[in-house]
Amino acid sequence: MAYEIPVTRARAELADLINRVVYGEERVVVTRHGKPLAALVSAADLERLAALDAEEAAEAAEPASSLGSVTALPGPPAPADPFRPGFGIAAEHHQPRRT
Structure with a gap:
């Protein structure tokens, strides 16, 4: 317990x-x-905290490959037109034609 x-x-x-x-x-x-x-902590406590921080940073920096292999699931095919992704849109807006 800390003294306050x-x-x-x-x-x-x-x-x-x-x-x-x-x-x-x-x-x-x-x-x-x-x-x-x-x-206020002792220098020894501060060193222990720094070591814990370094340990956590090293664990976070481990590559994802160390977690095991991941197989991607097949998804929908890529849309041919990136401006019309085909998300099931039922209607489209067209500007009126001028004659």
């Missing part, structure tokens, strides 16, 4: 908070109006 402290008190007690984080192995959450604003 309002930002106004944290300014006045920064040195003590750093000691709590480094030597007491605590995590400190600085709040404003009762909502978390920032956190």
Whole structure:
């Protein structure tokens, strides 16, 4: 569990908070109006967070081929005219002919 402290008190007690984080192995959450604003963590915790971030980024960057092969299902044939894709349109609008 993290120790919570309002930002106004944290300014006045920064040195003590750093000691709590480094030597007491605590995590400190600085709040404003009762909502978390920032956190003080040890350098060791920060390194662990960075390693987790790098691990997640590496997993996200893995190619899709590592998930197994995917076979495409046959779909409708490509339309001959890209401006008339043939989605079952029942009517077409034509400009009146001028004579």
